[in-house]
Amino acid sequence: GAVVSQHPSRVICKSGTSVKIECRSLDFQATTMFWYRQFPKQSLMLMATSNEGSKATYEQGVEKDKFLINHASLTLSTLTVTSAHPEDSSFYICSVHKGGSGELFFGEGSRLTVL
Amino acid sequence: GEDVEQSLFLSVREGDSSVINCTYTDSSSTYLYWYKQEPGAGLQLLTYIFSNMDMKQDQRLTVLLNKKDKHLSLRIADTQTGDSAIYFCAEAQNPGGFKTIFGAGTRLFVKA
Numbered sequence: 001g002a003v004v005s006q007h008p009s010r011v012i013c014k015s016g017t018s019v020k021i022e023c024r025s026l027d028f029q030a031t032t033m034f035w036y037r038q039f040p041k042q043s044l045m046l047m048a049t050s051n052e053g054s055k056a057t058y059e060q061g062v063e064k065d066k067f068l069i070n071h072a073s074l075t076l077s078t079l080t081v082t083s084a085h086p087e088d089s090s091f092y093i094c095s096v097h098k099g100g101s102g103e104l105f106f107g108e109g110s111r112l113t114v115l
Numbered sequence: 116g117e118d119v120e121q122s123l124f125l126s127v128r129e130g131d132s133s134v135i136n137c138t139y140t141d142s143s144s145t146y147l148y149w150y151k152q153e154p155g156a157g158l159q160l161l162t163y164i165f166s167n168m169d170m171k172q173d174q175r176l177t178v179l180l181n182k183k184d185k186h187l188s189l190r191i192a193d194t195q196t197g198d199s200a201i202y203f204c205a206e207a208q209n210p211g212g213f214k215t216i217f218g219a220g221t222r223l224f225v226k227a
Contacts, residue, residue, distance in 0.1 A: 006157070034215065043203065043219045044158075093157055097213040102146040102165055104205075104213060108157035 003027050004096050006107035013084055014115055021079045021110045023050075023094030029074035030096045035067075038091040038109070050077040050094075084114040121204050121218035128226050133191040135221045137204030140185065144206040146213075147180060149189045152201045152220070161189070161202075191223075199225045 005024045013019050023033055031052045036044040048069055049057040056069035066088075068080040081088050093109040118140045127133045139147070145166050150158040164171045164178045164187075171178045177190040191198055204218040 032213065044217045046214065046216070049214065095215070102163050103160065104148060104163070104207065104215060105160055106150070106158035111155070
């Protein structure tokens with residue numbers, strides 16, 4: 001079964017609104033989760049590392065105020081796209097590392113369409 | 116900086132073996148992964164190899180790692196039409212928090 005769950009899988013919103021995407025680790029606790037963005041027919045781009053109980057670490061070029069990350073518990077991280085614009089339309093995927101092993105599991109992704 | 120490269124496209128006939136190649140630049144990579152992505156879906160972890168290993172086999176999948184040349188390959192035996200997908204090679208470091216760098220993905224097309 002799924003190890004990582006993302007919700008919603010698809011979301012359509014109007015320009016200027018904010019959208020929250022959840023990433024849950026179902027089988028184990030995770031102090032670290034990762035958020036990626038994938039454009040059509042392209043690879044995954046790491047946006048940020050979500051750290052439980054502390055601030056997220058953002059990759060260069062990713063706007064912190066645009067993409068708010070909250071890792072409030074050991075099983076849940078959220079990504080909020082604030083004041084969304086059409087160029088934010090993309091496929092957002094989270095991943096969770098299983099401690100004690102090299103396994104890195106991904107969620108099913110959330111497709112955001114901003115009109 | 117770190118970089119992972121893959122060929123973009125591979126076409127094979129059903130029943131043949133597929134070999135997808137990947138090169139990476141970071142010699143401190145700890146883990147190397149192969150993921151499968153079907154259209155509109157997330158990434159499915161197929162297999163991974165620790166950097167001190169040369170080979171790993173899991174049913175139809177064989178991963179070969181040449182650490183000297185920084186070359187990783189994924190061999191799929193008896194390729195089926197259901198194997199058609201995009202395959203991503205990725206590398207991560209630990210310590211380093213498992214920050215993962217992905218290749219561009221290889222689109223595998225299996226002809227019946």
